[in-house]
Amino acid sequence: MASKAVKTFITPLGKENPVFVQILGICSTLAVTNKLENTIVMVLGVIFTTTLSSFTFSILRKVIPARIRMMVETLIIATFVIIVDIALKAYMPEIWQQLGPYVGLIITNCIVMGRMEAFAASNPPGLSLIDGLASGVGYAYVLVIIAFFRELLGSGTIWGFSIFGEWWTNWAIMIMPPGAFFMLAIFIWVVKGRVAE
């Protein structure tokens, strides 16, 4: 049991990583990574949602009729996303404003529903909780790495603190949309290239 739990936790971090292996949840990976601070808030929201959605769905998995399964999944996810949205709006209104629609878009983040379908639908609640958490963490660290480089190169800062000082010329492209695409492509390239060796 314990080894199975460990395995469930480790797989989504590397071999089955939702972002760079399964290419899921790309929208927010690109959209929120222009500043490290926003990214951290966003990934915490996603971890919260994947963990609790998988857990809740796993508890209910035997009583939900197959025909309306997708609908129930969506409603469970939407419930947790609304909690995240309200909490952010109340405690961090500035970041909430910057994230804009992307908080609501956690609902259509394929990672959440993907894990419910692929794992929580056929596994007990405890393991599903671990799987949801691990998928969230697997998503989170990729975003944090990307955000780190985008903010560093694009604004010369980390978490709003100046790193390079005066002489640095900002690579404005890095905080604009094309930079997001290039950065994620480079990340995938580096990871896959390493695996191929």
Place this chain on the structure above:
Amino acid sequence: MNGELLPAAVFFGAIFTGNILLSNYLGMCSFLSVSKEIKTSTGLGAAVIFVMAVTSLLNWIVYHYLLIPLNLEYLRFIVFIVVIAAFVQLVEMIIERVSEGLYAALGIFLPLITVNCAILGVSLFMVIRDYSLVNSFFFGLGSGIGWFLAIIAMAGIRKKISGAKIPAGLEGPGITLIIAGMMALAFMGFSGMINIT
């Protein structure tokens, strides 16, 4: 201030300057996985235009005549996704009865669309930017056309490079993201024409 925008400005702005895919990163999942062939891309793109235009209209009506009077704005995520899912299901049933050919062409794409984050994203943007009814419709239509253009262009480019030798680790999603980045660069040339945010 958005009340003063002309519908035509919102329409062209949504296609070019604020392209839903290339500057807001929405609809990436299906963009990356479906853009292998021009024919399927056309089918999915057409379905997206239709669903996006109609659901932005429906969601505007629901939001302004149902949720605001009842003070239930915080439920918008759940309501929007249910409206979208119900509409897609309805359209699927109708075209299955009415037109065999159309069903063969579009039918398989419709279920995919419910989870396309661009559709929900358009509805959320419309609320955040406080568009009027007419502007919301043109925003949905324009965003759909913008998405259609992007996926067709991508499918064409991917067909052209199918015989090219791509560095290991960059095949598939990697190279697609780099192309998307270049397309985003090209579309940035339109920025400054109209500002719809």
